[in-house]
Amino acid sequence: MNKRIRVLHVAEAAGGVERYLQTLFKYSDKKQVENILVCSQNYDYKKMKSLADRVIVLKMAHQIDPSADIKVEKTLRRIIKQLKPDIVYAHSSKAGALARIADLGLKNKVIYNPHGWAFNMQQSAKKKEMYKWVEKILAHFCDKIICISDAEKESALREKICKPEKLQVIYNGVDLEEIKNTIPKTRAELQIPEDAFVVGMVGRLSKQKAPDIFVKAAKLIKDKIPNAYFLMVGDGELRDQVEEMIHKFDLDSSFLITGWIDNPTAYMKVMNVGCLLSRWEGFGLVLPEYMACKVPIVATNVDAIPNIIEDGNNGLLVAKDNYEACALAVQRIYSDAYLKDKISNIGKNIVNEKYYIEKVNANTLAMYCSVCKE
Template sequence: MMKRIKVMHIAQAAGGVDRYLRMLLKYLDKEKFENIVVLSQDFHGDDYVGVVSAFEQIHMTRAISIHDFRTIYKVRKMIKKYCPDIVYAHSSKAGAIARIANIGMKNHCVYNSHGWAFNMKVSPKKQKLYILIERMAALLCDKIICISDAEKKSALSKNICRKNKLQVIFNGVDIKAYESSMHGPIHNTDLGISDDSIIVGMVGRLCEQKAPDVFVKAAKLIKQDIPSAHFVIVGNGPLETMIKEYALQNELDDCLHITGWVENPMSYIELFDIAMLLSRWEGFGLVLPEYMMAGKPIVATNIDAIPNIIRDGENGLLVEPDSEMAAYKAVMRLHTDSKLRERLIDRSRKDVHKRFDVRRVAREHEELWTGLVKETMKLEE
């Protein structure tokens, strides 16, 4: 019988990566895999109790810094301490640090960018730098996991690595936990919204990527046709002040509700009548399967990985990015056409169970890691 495979997960950015890790670790087979995490100061050890055998914390910064050399040294010490069979690096910064720290170690290295940094809206100079870093670091790992077909296509178009190094493992959501627990109690009245109001919502950081500015401009148009409409943004971020100022100037301040960061986003999603994700770029868009899981009709942008999840007219509606008019028209279609709305909801519920269950994500990781370790065992025989 093969001994347990030891996997060391290394991550710097919390947020979506934190949620991803916690769901993945929960469903990995504990009899076959031992998991260790080496995480930045942005993570909380209490969240990993019971799902990992060791939790280590190292100070890591998001920006490139001279202090990264010290971080690489500390990560290398951790790799030597635990001697993992697999080093699994998450996101761009930790991905580079972990792969450099792992040079010369007798294990397998796997990397997941969770969305390529070079696909962000950055200057051409920064984009070239990110591409160069990814190409160089790709030489230091065995496999690169892409969270969508669009991410794989993007990697190939930028010549990040050879095709056979890339493996697509779509993200997933914890359907089992959602269906077996209550996600409240949050009620309309908790936000000062009457029960007969129409609620259009989005979950995401108030940052350029998630386009809350387009959301609130669409809200202005929707409000003209649906006076009872209210708009909920679940999240916080650098554009919050700007969004609030726009709402005030356009008499939306009484119907726009920004929750800030919350522990229970699904509780708020359940309040939505229509759910939106108007991203300008998107490596995956994990909130989309969450909308689908909750049975919400979806309006999303036709960009990057989103069409891998949402098929226009089948399980949601797609619109062009940076178009509040297109978003407004899509919301009005869903509001006025109950048959379309129910058809999209029914299809999206089927899709999320078939394609986006996190238990499938765990199984595909297990198969990948087992294959890598068995390959090494054969070479050693």
Template sequence: MKKKIMHIVESAGGVEVYIKMLLKYMDSNKYEHILVCSNDYCKNDFDSSVKAFEQIDMIREINFKKDYMSIKKVRRLIKHYNPDIVYSHSSKGGAIGRIANLGIGKKQLYNPHGWAFNMDCSNIKKKVYTMIEKFLSKFTSKIVAISEAEKDSALQNKICNSEKIEVIFNGIDIDKYNEDKKNYIINRNNLNIPKDAFVVGMVGRISRQKSPDIFVKAARKIKDNIPNAFFIIVGDGDEREEILQLITKLNLEESFLITGWVDNPMEYIQIFDLAMLISRWEGFGLAIAEYMVSKKPIVATDIDAIPNLIKHDESGYLARVDNVDSIVKGVLKIYEDSVYKEKLVNNAFKRVNEKFDIKRVAKEHEKLIDDLSRR
């Protein structure tokens, strides 16, 4: 009989991509999946990988009335579908799923996809998030950390003991990338980017976490040193208008493109000459693995899980958080030194194929679920 796994998730974006890939590569002869998700998800994207798809109202912000209603609905769904394992994803999905499972007693997996208490927020919020995670960890069979840094952070904040945490590094669908790139149609010409431009790009939500403001400020200094530089942000978010205003203020309108949300960011990454992920905090940084497999040199920030992926001066350049000059220094070093650039690209490409393939992620999940089921 197949093991039945109920996934509960509020957050879209990178978490959604992760779940799509995970469900695709887990053995469909051994496991069936029920997806309980927010209204940000599209049923058609999961038709071939889930037994059941249930959308409920879930929001990122804490709202006691709405959260209570979400918990009631999830609790009913757990009782209705009777899964072997409840797998809750992200901080909000993790809280709702684990509270809903109280008293029902299904085996409980939780993947925070980046701890909420590591976000750039007030000390009061950090303390509240830490208290919630500590309390709910008591009702969690296993916590899946997507990096060693995420595990270390949990232990430093005394969320749980080491035995409760399983590190399963994140990954990307390398096979799909190799197949899809044969059919890419996006190019510099149809994006109105000059053929001789040095394109610096980043993929991610336009939100404080991803430091789009620092990206634009760095762009100004890069442009002063590399006159043919052009800049792309692949993504969208709640800070878009502020970033557009900053682009205008720094006279970068003719050298900047914000794509909005796109179906396949990898198609845009192949246009980049250099890729950035300069986050203020980061649970894993899936975009980095995408940059690696696309053979793009990387400038990223030395924060949280990113050094688990990139070794400074070996597979990428690590800059200091919120430090424009440090970021620009990395860009110029890569631009001016082709031998250095090739070393970074080759080492990163080797590393992503060895460490960050989603097939490995799926296999490690299967082992974890099988072990948990035997307890």
């Protein structure tokens, strides 16, 4: 192409979406793509500014707020008209709605990545139905919908969100070079006993990630493995509730909650087992990160997770909300050195072959070029 493809990314949700964008921008071919980011106030502006060509911060509400949302849409439309991007790329449900409405009638191409369908979340049937209809209506106003897993595409086809040809799967990927070069936290600096068997969980302390199930499993694990220690990397709205449960189970001296941190893989490298006990999950970026760190995985058998984890091969799968099964799976890994090594080695091979960021960027660039030619 004679000129760079100008892509205006719109993102409201932080967390996993923010990490996705960081790695996408870091490995983007700057000779071919100009990345401009419009993000919410929850993003790390300085970090994003060092990776994107330009960053614009807009105050966005995570929940539906008609008056605030209309203001954001008007501002977004003004930005799109001013910058004239070739592509508007909207990330997650809220930004996906705002950007597609703001872009109505304009001549650029529009791509949408839900990063996990809102209608797959654990919520009332009425809300699920509402989200389905919103997605079906707004699907008419974009050129391509990117699914981050095969399960996401299957969900869209099952619910008839759009025509099959509008859907494209581009798996999430991780920065293997950065993970390799990340210096692990030491047990001494985290005040974890050197002989501890560390069971970890990386993720937001929210209903989706089921930190309550992790704590209930921890109680059972501690009864069977006296030197077990539990590491929760993250923060969230359920932190107070989680801390109350930890205290109730008399696990205070065997638990560390780090709060938000910039380098979760430095903490993963301390773990003997890594858990992802989500109640719903569009992909679960932490899974390939665990695999890259050679951390054996225990995860729930929901949504996209079984697309990534084959039970008994590169991890162990348990039923959603089943803390007893989780505890038993951790105990299996603890007592079976062969299983532990098998899971670790196969997981490392899979992530090296399938879930690396350079592959994500190559597929994304090809998709940009294809969309712009249409």
